[in-house]
Structure formats: C-alpha cells, structure tokens
Amino acid sequence: MAKITKRYCGGRKSPYQLTWCEQGSRHSRFFETERERDEFLRANDYLEKSSFQSLMRLDMDTISDIARIESMRGKITFREIWEFWERNHTAKRVLKLWDACYEYLRDMQANAKVIRSHFIHVRRILEVLVESFGERQVEDITRDELEGWLKNLPYAPITVKNYRSCLCATWRWFEKHELVSKNVAKLIDCPNIEMGEIGILTVEETERLLRANEKIDPEVCGLMALGLFAGMRTSAIARVAYDEITMRQGILTPAEKTKKNRRNYIENLPDNLWAWLERTPKTAFGWCERKWKKRRESTLRRAGLLVNGKQLKTPNENGKFPQNRIPPHNAFWRSFES
Numbered sequence: 001m002a003k004i005t006k007r008y009c010g011g012r013k014s015p016y017q018l019t020w021c022e023q024g025s026r027h028s029r030f031f032e033t034e035r036e037r038d039e040f041l042r043a044n045d046y047l048e049k050s051s052f053q054s055l056m057r058l059d060m061d062t063i064s065d066i067a068r069i070e071s072m073r074g075k076i077t078f079r080e081i082w083e084f085w086e087r088n089h090t091a092k093r094v095l096k097l098w099d100a101c102y103e104y105l106r107d108m109q110a111n112a113k114v115i116r117s118h119f120i121h122v123r124r125i126l127e128v129l130v131e132s133f134g135e136r137q138v139e140d141i142t143r144d145e146l147e148g149w150l151k152n153l154p155y156a157p158i159t160v161k162n163y164r165s166c167l168c169a170t171w172r173w174f175e176k177h178e179l180v181s182k183n184v185a186k187l188i189d190c191p192n193i194e195m196g197e198i199g200i201l202t203v204e205e206t207e208r209l210l211r212a213n214e215k216i217d218p219e220v221c222g223l224m225a226l227g228l229f230a231g232m233r234t235s236a237i238a239r240v241a242y243d244e245i246t247m248r249q250g251i252l253t254p255a256e257k258t259k260k261n262r263r264n265y266i267e268n269l270p271d272n273l274w275a276w277l278e279r280t281p282k283t284a285f286g287w288c289e290r291k292w293k294k295r296r297e298s299t300l301r302r303a304g305l306l307v308n309g310k311q312l313k314t315p316n317e318n319g320k321f322p323q324n325r326i327p328p329h330n331a332f333w334r335s336f337e338s
Contacts, residue, residue, distance in 0.1 A: 004018070004019070004041075005018070005020070006018055006037070009030070013032065014030035014031055014034070015030070015032075016033065016034050017029070017034070017037075018040065018041065025237075053217075066192060071082070096134065096136065097133045097134050097141065098134045100174060101129070104170055104173050107120070120165055122169075125163055126166070126170065128153075129149070132149055133149075138174055138179050138180055139179070139181065142184060143182070143185070143187050145280045150164055150167075157191040157192060157193045158193050160191045164185070164188055164190060166192070168185045168186050168293055169186075171183040171186070172185075178272055192257075200334050203334070205305060208303050208305070209224070209303045210276070210297065212299070212302045213299040216223050218280060218281065219280060219283060219284035219295070220284065220299050221276050222238050222279065222280025222281075223280070223295075224296065225273050225276035227333050227336065228336055229269065229270050229333055230251060230269055231266075231333045232251075232253065232332075233330065234293070234332065234333075235290075236253060238288065239293040240285060240291040241286070243286055247274060247277065248274050250265050250266055250267040251266050251269070253265075
C-alpha cells in the first residue's frame with residue numbers, strides 16, 4: 001500500500017522530509033520549510049489519491065482485522081506491533097511423518113541414556129506406523145486415526161499397549177520440538193489387558209526337572225538353580241559371571257538386564273542353591289542367552305515338562321489337548337517368589 005510519511009530531521013539544512021512509495025519504489029525529498037513541503041504535496045495530489053486507492057483495494061477481512069487492532073492497541077503504534085512480532089515470531093516447521101520420525105530416532109541415538117535394544121524396539125514400531133501415515137503431515141494426524149490404527153494391529157492387548165506407549169513418547173517429542181501443537185497420542189484409550197494367573201512349577205515338577213538332568217547336563221542344572229532358588233530372571237542368568245558368585249555368601253547380579261541398570265548383591269540364599277552351584281562347572285558361566293535357552297529347552301523336554309504353543313493345538317494319544325503352556329513364562333523366578 002502506498003504511504004506518505006512526513007518527518008522532521010533536525011540538524012539538516014532542509015529538515016522537513018517527505019517520503020512516499022510509487023509503483024513499488026520508495027522516494028524521498030527534503031524541504032527547508034514546512035510550507036514548501038505542503039505546497040509540493042498539493043502540487044502532486046496524485047500521491048494522496050494513490051494512497052487512498054491502495055487503501056480501497058483492501059478486502060473486508062483485512063479492514064476488519066485492522067479495525068479490531070485499532071480498538072485494542074491504545075498508544076502502541078502499528079510499527080511497534082510489527083517490530084515486536086518480527087522479534088518474537090518463529091516460523092513453525094511442517095514435516096511429514098517420515099521426516100519427523102527420522103529426526104526423533106536421530107535424537108535418540110545422540111542420547112547416551114538410551115540403550116540399543118530400546119532404540120531398535122522403537123524403530124520397529126515407527127517403521128510399522130510410517131507404512132500407514134508416512135506421507136502425511138504430522139500436525140494433520142488425529143487421535144482417532146492413531147486409535148484406529150492401534151485397534152487394527154494383529155497383536156495381543158499387551159503388545160498394543162506397548163505400541164501406544166511408544167506413540168505417546170514420540171508425540172511428546174514432537175510437541176517438545178514444536179512439530180505439533182499438542183500431544184494427541186496421550187488421549188488414546190489404553191487397551192484392556194486381562195492378566196491370567198501366574199504360572200509356577202510345583203515342588204514335584206521342580207524335583208523331576210533337576211533329577212532328570214543332574215547327571216546328563218550338570219552345567220544347565222546350576223543355571224536353572226539360579227532362577228529356582230535365587231529368583232533371577234532368564235535374561236539375567238546368562239549374564240552371571242562365575243567370579244561374581246561368592247559360595248555360601250551371595251551373588252552380585254548383572255547390571256545390563258536388571259531394573260534401572262543397577263547391580264545388587266543378594267544374600268541369605270537357601271542351601272540347596274549352593275549345593276547345585278558347587279556341582280556346576282565353571283564352563284556353564286559365560287554362555288550367550290541363546291545357548292542357555294536352547295540347553296534349558298532340552299532339559300525341560302527330558303523331564304517331560306515342555307509344552308509349547310504348537311503342542312497346545314495338538315491332541316495327545318487320548319485325543320485331549322493340553323490346557324496350559326509348560327513351563328509358564330518366567331516360571332523359575334516366580335516359583336522362587338511363591
């Protein structure tokens with residue numbers, strides 16, 4: 001819009017200034033007296049007309065906005081309003097979900113507190129998510145869409161809950177870095193999870209397991225004793241070092257798989273644990289987790305205690321189906337706790 005501005009510039013021989021814009025170019029002239037400036041403006045009255053015509057080209061919405069600002073601005077000038085906006089305004093980034101998830105994962109990698117197994121877990125979930133929403137703008141994805149996506153996942157409720165937790169953390173990061181206005185994922189309903197009874201091995205089953213393998217595979221019997229009589233989880237057993245066991249005193253638990261990455265020294269353990277560990281060769285300690293689970297599976301099979309998911313769908317010689325998976329998940333340490 002064309003605008004005519006009158007200024008007084010002290011210290012000049014011709015202090016009275018007149019500036020205006022004409023066809024996109026800015027012009028300025030100085031006059032010795034105010035009267036000369038006004039005469040020049042009257043002689044060139046098209047400048048006033050140009051300014052008025054530019055004003056008339058404003059649409060009604062713009063005029064309404066100007067009128068509203070005028071009613072509220074008080075003594076603050078429009079220039080001051082503009083300068084404040086220019087200093088404090090930051091342009092909002094608009095990213096597709098592909099790019100936003102990529103930045104989130106890069107930030108996770110740069111954070112030394114995130115362990116690699118958790119990073120891989122989050123990356124796999126986001127890879128599934130971007131298959132459906134990768135080309136969408138992050139801000140445009142709604143809560144209903146994310147909730148519908150979760151409901152259509154072919155997974156158990158506990159897995160869907162883990163996916164939801166990952167979405168909440170991801171959108172929290174998006175909100176923190178101003179990629180979205182609010183975290184819509186935290187409003188997603190959490191799936192109902194029906195927890196069954198905790199499965200354990202009975203005393204008779206435990207005795208059968210150990211007696212069936214004590215002479216055939218004494219190495220794995222000592223490792224199983226760590227779960228049965230010390231309450232250690234399957235993932236932690238494979239990480240126990242022989243040097244961290246003080247016979248008849250206590251065990252220093254490994255840090256990488258214990259809660260909050262802490263190491264604990266457990267004491268006051270039963271005598272039957274030490275009886276089995278004293279018979280266990282040192283070569284048993286230091287196995288990888290895969291080898292330990294394979295050897296444990298063989299011992300369960302020898303004792304007739306292995307019923308896997310496939311066998312639950314297969315009838316036995318009497319035409320009946322097994323009712324429960326044997327052994328139940330984390331049965332060793334749960335048996336110890338019970």
